[in-house]
Amino acid sequence: MAESYVREDIAAVEGLTSSAQALLHWADEVAGSAPAEHVYRNKEGRKTLRFGRGGHSYFLKLHSGIGWGEICKNLLQLRLPVLGASNEYRAVLALTELGVDTMSVAAYARFGANPARQHSMIVTDDLVGTVSLEDYCASWASHPPMFSTRLKILRKLADSAGRMHRAGINHRDFYLCHFHLDEQTLASASPTCHLIDLHRAQLRASTPRRWLVKDLGGLYFSAMDCGVSRRDLLRFMRWYTPGGLRPALTEHVSLWRAVERAAIKLYRKDHGREPPALAAS
Structure with a gap:
C-alpha cells in the first residue's frame, strides 16, 4: 500500500516525483546526510531532523517501522502505537480544513502493508520566527x-x-x-x-x-x-x-x-x- 504527496516548490528544487518509493529514497538520503546537531530524535523507528533546501528550512520525520515487539508493548500498556507518518499527515489536513493554525506539509509518503515495517515520512515547513x-x-x-x-x-x-x-x-x-x-x-x-x-x-x-x-x-x-x-x-x-x-x-x-x-x-x-x-x- 502506497500514498504520496509532494508540493510543487520542493519538488522543483529537488527534482522529485510523486512516487512514494522515490520520495522515501530521497528522505533516506536527507536523513543519512544530516549533521548530528540537526537531528532532534533518532529512536523507536523515528528520526526527526531539520534540513535546508533552496533557501528554505524544513523538518523531516522519517519512520522506518517500530517492529512487532514495540507494537505489542504499547498495546499491553493500553496505548495505541504510532506506526508512521500517516496520523500526522491526516491530522494536519483535518486541522487546516477546520481553520486551526498548524504545520504546512511539503511532502509525505507511505509504503508497505506490514504495520511493523511500514516506511513513511513527512516534511513540514520550519516555523521560522515563531x-x-x-x-x-x-x-x-x-x-x-x-x-x-x-x-x-x-x-x-x-x-x-x-x-x-x-x-x-x-x-x-x-x-x-x-x-x-x-x-x-x-x-x-x-x-x-x-x-x-x-x-x-x-x-x-x-x-x-x-x-x-x-x-x-x-x-x-x-x-x-x-x-x-x-x-x-x-x-x-x-x-x-x-x-x-x-x-x-x-x-x-x-x-x-x-x-x-x-x-x-x-x-x-x-x-x-x-x-x-x-x-x-
Whole structure:
C-alpha cells in the first residue's frame, strides 16, 4: 500500500516525483546526510531532523517501522502505537480544513502493508520566527503581559482546542510547548499560533471524554506556572464550550472537574510538589 504527496516548490528544487518509493529514497538520503546537531530524535523507528533546501528550512520525520515487539508493548500498556507518518499527515489536513493554525506539509509518503515495517515520512515547513508558548509565557507569573495579549492567547488556545475536539481529533501531547506563536501577528484580533507534533493525534467521529480530559488536563498542567488565574480558567471554559460559560458550569461541570484533577495529578508527578495557587486576577 502506497500514498504520496509532494508540493510543487520542493519538488522543483529537488527534482522529485510523486512516487512514494522515490520520495522515501530521497528522505533516506536527507536523513543519512544530516549533521548530528540537526537531528532532534533518532529512536523507536523515528528520526526527526531539520534540513535546508533552496533557501528554505524544513523538518523531516522519517519512520522506518517500530517492529512487532514495540507494537505489542504499547498495546499491553493500553496505548495505541504510532506506526508512521500517516496520523500526522491526516491530522494536519483535518486541522487546516477546520481553520486551526498548524504545520504546512511539503511532502509525505507511505509504503508497505506490514504495520511493523511500514516506511513513511513527512516534511513540514520550519516555523521560522515563531516561539513556543511554553517559552513565551514562562515569565508571566512574575511579569504579566498586557491584558489584551493575555486575552488573545487564551481565546486562541480555547478556539483551537474546541475546533479540534468537536471534530473528533485529540492530540495526546497537548501542552503549551506544542503551540508556536508568531509574535508579529499579536497586533491582530486573532494571532497565529501553530499546533505542532501531531504524530500521536487520533481522528474519530467524536472525541471520547477520557481524551478530552487528557488533552485539556495536559494544557492546564503546562500553564500552571504561568500565573493562571481563576478568571483565566473561566474565560477559557467560556470560549471552549459551545453556548458559553453557563453550560460549562452546569451540564459540563464534571468534565472541568476531571480536567482539574488530571492537571494537578500531572503537576504532582512531574514536579513532586503541589501546583501554585491561582493568581489573584
